[in-house]
Amino acid sequence: MLDLPFDFAPFEAGTVWLAGAGPGDPGLLTLLALHGLRHADHVVCDALVDARILALVRPGAVVETMGKRGGQDSVRQTDITDRLIELARQGSRVLRLKGGDPFVFGRGPEEALALAQAGIKFRIVPGITAGIGGLAYAGIPATSKDTNSAVAFVTGHGADGEVPDEFDWDALARGAPVMVFYMGLKHLDRVAKRLMAAGRRPDEPMAVVCDAATPRQTVLETTLGQVAEAVATAGLKPPALLVLGSVVRLRDRLDWWSPA
Missing domain, CATH: 3.30.950.10 (Tetrapyrrole methylase, C-terminal domain)
Known part of the structure; x- marks a missing residue:
């Protein structure tokens, strides 16, 4: 990990981080998003997340693609939110990795509201929007x-x-x-x-x-x-x-x- 003069927020078991991966270039990841990639047990990612970013996931973590692409067969949004809740209840540290910023045309608010209703603790990690x-x-x-x-x-x-x-x-x-x-x-x-x-x-x-x-x-x-x-x-x-x-x-x- 990077040697920085501050500590990151702990990524607790049974929680979900809704994180933005930026528009593509791995260099546009925030440090907090990188921290999440290095500590998550399970990464649920969009189809648009760059493969070079997924290469930063810690060894042993599970990467699951549940992306939605316009004009193509896609996973239903309800299936994505249900999966996040399921994984969190299993005790995983879940990183929901989304292209751009999760709160800018990213369906992040819907997922966060579903987590809140289910009583799942979550954190929003903003990203650079496209x-x-x-x-x-x-x-x-x-x-x-x-x-x-x-x-x-x-x-x-x-x-x-x-x-x-x-x-x-x-x-x-x-x-x-x-x-x-x-x-x-x-x-x-x-x-x-x-x-x-x-x-x-x-x-x-x-x-x-x-x-x-x-x-x-x-x-x-x-x-x-x-x-x-x-x-x-x-x-x-x-x-x-x-x-x-x-x-x-x-x-x-x-x-x-x-x-x-």
Whole structure:
């Protein structure tokens, strides 16, 4: 372990840590998440957690993948929460490892509420969300002094898998100069049309970041009006972030990272 001038919180038997693994690069793990990886008895991880991060699990620990992937057969959320409760009641130190941050479009609140209702002690270990860390690895800032003083993080689909209907698209288009959409690739064409109908310009710069902060990272720069066609032509696949706004134009000077 790292020699640090402080002690970590103990990872107690029969408890669950809901931890964020960040957007991909193992270097973006928090020290507390690494502590959890080194002490957990059982790791229940998402499909998007990088294999290099799972290699940090202590010898002898069990790694169980219970990931949910859009458009693919996935484990039901109730099965995941039931499994966490079961393992904790068996006395295991359970690390629920999620891509990004567990409380940012990560279903972490649902899992924590289920644990609380079951009387299971838990801890939240925040992680770097893809809308911050993934953009940084693409050379796109979420905010910049000369471009925007607000940013909106938006889910590209609701719990039913469709474009969320509860959005006030007009207010969103007016109030957020920069928008970052998580899980938006499936409904990209509909999202783009709704934004243009709400007043965003078709020539506004937009970027699509696939597999952010991993060796597979791909960044496509285009415009709001052309994004659906550009993504189809490039054959891009999830996971992907969509970024709309003038911060995209800064990438030609801030594109610092070359995947190894």
